[in-house]
Amino acid sequence: MLNSENAQAQMRKGVLELCVLSVLKNGDAYPSQIIEALRETKLVVVEGTLYPLLTRLKNTGLLAYRWEESTSGPPRKYYRLTPEGIKYLQELQTAWHDLVLTVNKTIQ
Amino acid sequence: MNKTVTINLSGFVFHINEDAYSALQAYLNEISNYIAQQEGAEEMLADIESRIAELLQTAMGQNRQVVDMNDVNRIREVLGNPADFATEGSAPNSEATEQTHYEKIKKRLFRNPDDQVLGGVCSGLGAYLDVDTTWVRLAMVLLVSAAGLSIWVYLVLWLVIPIATTAADRYAMRGEPGNLENIMKNFQEEAKEFGKRQKQNMPRYQEMGQSVLNPTFKLMGVIVGAFLLLLGIGLLAAFLMSLLGIGIASGNTWMSNWRSAIVQSSDSYVMAICAYILLVGIPIAMLIYAALKLMLRINYRNRWLNASLSLIWLIGLGMAMYVSGTTLMQFKDDARIRETSKYAVNDTISIKMNNRSAIYDGPEMDEEGGHTGGYFFTERDNKNYIMGMMELIIVPADNDSLSVTILRTANGSDSREANRNAKGIEYTYTANNKGLLLDDVFIFPGRQFRMQEVEVRVSIPIGTVVSFDRNCRPFIDEAENVSHVWPGKVAGRRWLMTSGGLKCIDCQGLESEEEINVQDKDGKVLINKKGIYVDDENAKVSIDANGIRVVEKERVEKKANKEDEK
Numbered sequence: 209m210l211n212s213e214n215a216q217a218q219m220r221k222g223v224l225e226l227c228v229l230s231v232l233k234n235g236d237a238y239p240s241q242i243i244e245a246l247r248e249t250k251l252v253v254v255e256g257t258l259y260p261l262l263t264r265l266k267n268t269g270l271l272a273y274r275w276e277e278s279t280s281g282p283p284r285k286y287y288r289l290t291p292e293g294i295k296y297l298q299e300l301q302t303a304w305h306d307l308v309l310t311v312n313k314t315i316q
Numbered sequence: 317m318n319k320t321v322t323i324n325l326s327g328f329v330f331h332i333n334e335d336a337y338s339a340l341q342a343y344l345n346e347i348s349n350y351i352a353q354q355e356g357a358e359e360m361l362a363d364i365e366s367r368i369a370e371l372l373q374t375a376m377g378q379n380r381q382v383v384d385m386n387d388v389n390r391i392r393e394v395l396g397n398p399a400d401f402a403t404e405g406s407a408p409n410s411e412a413t414e415q416t417h418y419e420k421i422k423k424r425l426f427r428n429p430d431d432q433v434l435g436g437v438c439s440g441l442g443a444y445l446d447v448d449t450t451w452v453r454l455a456m457v458l459l460v461s462a463a464g465l466s467i468w469v470y471l472v473l474w475l476v477i478p479i480a481t482t483a484a485d486r487y488a489m490r491g492e493p494g495n496l497e498n499i500m501k502n503f504q505e506e507a508k509e510f511g512k513r514q515k516q517n518m519p520r521y522q523e524m525g526q527s528v529l530n531p532t533f534k535l536m537g538v539i540v541g542a543f544l545l546l547l548g549i550g551l552l553a554a555f556l557m558s559l560l561g562i563g564i565a566s567g568n569t570w571m572s573n574w575r576s577a578i579v580q581s582s583d584s585y586v587m588a589i590c591a592y593i594l595l596v597g598i599p600i601a602m603l604i605y606a607a608l609k610l611m612l613r614i615n616y617r618n619r620w621l622n623a624s625l626s627l628i629w630l631i632g633l634g635m636a637m638y639v640s641g642t643t644l645m646q647f648k649d650d651a652r653i654r655e656t657s658k659y660a661v662n663d664t665i666s667i668k669m670n671n672r673s674a675i676y677d678g679p680e681m682d683e684e685g686g687h688t689g690g691y692f693f694t695e696r697d698n699k700n701y702i703m704g705m706m707e708l709i710i711v712p713a714d715n716d717s718l719s720v721t722i723l724r725t726a727n728g729s730d731s732r733e734a735n736r737n738a739k740g741i742e743y744t745y746t747a748n749n750k751g752l753l754l755d756d757v758f759i760f761p762g763r764q765f766r767m768q769e770v771e772v773r774v775s776i777p778i779g780t781v782v783s784f785d786r787n788c789r790p791f792i793d794e795a796e797n798v799s800h801v802w803p804g805k806v807a808g809r810r811w812l813m814t815s816g817g818l819k820c821i822d823c824q825g826l827e828s829e830e831e832i833n834v835q836d837k838d839g840k841v842l843i844n845k846k847g848i849y850v851d852d853e854n855a856k857v858s859i860d861a862n863g864i865r866v867v868e869k870e871r872v873e874k875k876a877n878k879e880d881e882k
Contacts, residue, residue: 239367240394254396256347259363263356281370282326285363 220251226304227251228261229289229297232271238284262287270296320382325369326362330376332383339388340368346398367395426480426489433538435474443489450612457542457611541611548604555596562589577693577702577765579643588639594632598625647727647766651734656721659747661780665718666751668785672703691765692757703757706743706770708791710782712813713775720747723771726760737766745772756791776813781821783810 231237231245239258265271270293273285289297321337323330332340347364351357368391375387428439431449438456442449456470480486579585602625692703713719724741728734743758758770776782811818834843842849847860856867 239363254400255367255394256396256398256400259360260351260354260401263354263360263363267356278370281373282328282366284370285366 221257223304224251224257225261225265226297226300228258228265229270229293229300232287232289233294233297236274236286236288238276238286242287265293269293318382325372326366328369328373330369330372330383331381333385336383336385336388339385340383340391343388343392343398347401350398350401364395423490424485424488425477426485427474427477428486428489429479429481430486434470434535436479437470437473437477440477440480440489441473453612457538457545537610541607541609544603544607545611548600548607551600552604555600559593562592574765576700578646579639584639584642587635591632591636591639594628595636598629598632601625646729646764648729649731649734650725650727650767651731651738653724653735653738654721655724656719657747658717658719659749660716661718661749661751661777663779664781664783665749665776666783666785667774667788668751668753669756669787669791670745670753671787672755672757699761701759701761702765703759704768704770705757706755706772706791708754708788709771709773710818711773711775712815712817713777716777718747718752718777718780719775720745720752721771721773721775723769723773725767725769725771727767734766737763737768741768741770743770756787778813778815780813781810782813782818 227246227249228242231242237245239255239262242258243255262271266273266287269290271287272290273287275283276286278284319334320331321334323332323337323340344361344364348357348361351360354360371391371394372383372387375390376383423444425444426440427436428443429436431439433453438452439449441447442452445452459469478485480489575585579588690705694701694703722743722745724738724743726734726737726741728737737760740760740763741758742760743755745752745754747753752774754772758768760768810821812821813819835841840851847858849860850857852869854869856865856869858865
């Protein structure tokens with residue numbers, strides 16, 4: 209029998225980008241803070257998943273970062289949304305709500 | 317006690333246990349494989365390293381200084397498996413990642429400057445062929461001893477193959493992806509630092525083998541190692557042959573005969589064999605091991621191995637001492653049983669041997685009269701016997717009767733046992749007024765070998781004529797005789813007993829060394845057994861075992877003439 213876990217993981221991965229951007233909308237954060245925020249959603253449990261995503265979002269101009277000194281190690285990268293990022297997030301949110309509505313209708 | 321490595325992560329220094337170091341390195345390598353094709357891979361790696369540094373910094377409190385395996389596992393928990401770093405577009409699974417990388421990076425043949433005995437050819441070949449360098453070196457060395465071929469092959473390869481000078485060369489040599497150079501370089505530098513630290517802290521033997529990059533020294537090591545290896549293999553072969561010999565000796569052979577004759581139980585025999593294997597085998601094995609280490613420049617010191625081998629060797633020594641001690645104890649005391657009989661005899665007697673040795677299928681006596689002596693194993697009615705040759709002594713008697721003294725001697729664990737062993741000796745002879753018939757050998761059935769000996773002393777009245785049978789020959793080479801006949805000729809002749817010993821009656825022509833004593837009437841010239849001596853008024857001349865000596869009295873002349881005259 210096909211295991212549904214893989215499908216679930218794919219779903220989570222799909223909405224990860226939306227969630228990360230949403231977390232950053234509430235304020236600047238560095239990767240482990242983002243993880244903290246996302247932990248309850250069970251979307252992501254390890255930081256490893258975040259690095260490729262953050263780097264890609266930064267390279268496409270949706271995110272920017274600043275260095276901040278840390279007491280417990282090397283300086284940290286604090287990520288924030290750029291204006292393009294905010295716009296992109298809004299588009300994603302709209303799309304997500306539409307998707308949820310139609311999907312709910314379909315599966316009921 | 318663990319070795320630690322010092323690493324630098326994002327400018328922070330950490331001491332890390334060796335095992336944790338390799339785990340962390342492997343982890344980072346794997347991650348870099350997954351993200352190598354993603355955009356901004358280098359930046360991402362820097363971020364990851366930075367995050368690791370942060371995590372470690374937090375983990376290292378006041379009480380801890382060294383990063384261990386638990387910390388690395390903790391990092392894994394937080395950061396996730398390397399596969400988590402994959403994105404759909406870049407690398408869905410690890411196999412694909414590795415394949416794409418290794419297809420891209422073509423391996424190139426370099427000489428390896430980081431691991432060389434002479435030119436680094438073997439380690440380069442090993443990296444290229446993906447074979448452990450040790451095997452390549454071993455093959456090289458064996459080929460040298462086979463035909464000397466590999467010397468030329470090596471020299472040609474040394475000339476032809478370029479040396480890996482840059483880091484990129486080294487990655488190409490191992491076939492590792494070059495776009496990971498950054499992180500690799502980091503680790504390489506850290507490894508170098510690790511090496512330096514080792515040099516400072518390690519005792520000298522480590523430095524000798526590992527860090528001294530003097531090619532002459534290394535070459536010497538290889539040559540000495542190869543020599544020791546050949547020696548070790550030779551000794552091993554001899555050792556195995558000897559073991560095979562002992563194994564075969566379980567049948568009815570000289571070895572097994574002596575074994576059952578001397579060793580009191582089969583247990584102690586087994587123990588003796590074990591002791592032999594341990595005492596001889598372990599040093600040979602260690603020699604070969606050391607030779608291989610020297611030759612292949614392995615700097616691995618296993619203290620446990622050395623200590624336990626030494627301990628086992630000592631156990632072997634203890635066993636050997638126990639076996640030889642208990643065996644020697646069986647010979648501790650000795651006993652002598654003397655038994656004398658007197659006989660009235662005719663004026664003429666004969667002495668003859670009763671050849672029991674022939675009955676017992678023993679060795680044939682040497683016809684030329686050589687006393688073969690010693691002990692022999694014989695088999696009769698499916699029973700094994702040890703047969704000893706008696707010793708015959710013939711002396712003049714101090715009265716008118718012939719006396720025969722049989723002296724039986726033997727050893728034993730105590731005097732009673734020794735006495736029993738001596739009594740257990742079977743030796744007989746018959747005597748009548750015409751002479752003696754003596755057994756040539758003795759046996760001790762049912763007894764083990766405990767140095768049993770029989771001495772037969774025959775005292776013959778002076779004036780008696782003795783004729784020895786020819787078969788006496790092996791036994792009377794020690795018989796004293798005044799006739800200076802070679803002892804072997806005593807047999808088969810007739811002899812007269814005198815106060816000085818036997819004198820030959822019918823030995824005319826056999827006297828090889830009749831007493832010589834010639835003197836001129838003035839007493840100036842003397843010729844005897846020792847030499848020729850001339851005492852002239854001019855000089856003293858002597859020719860003997862000391863050479864030719866001339867002591868002049870007044871003038872220096874004519875010494876040769878004088879010698880010629882005589």
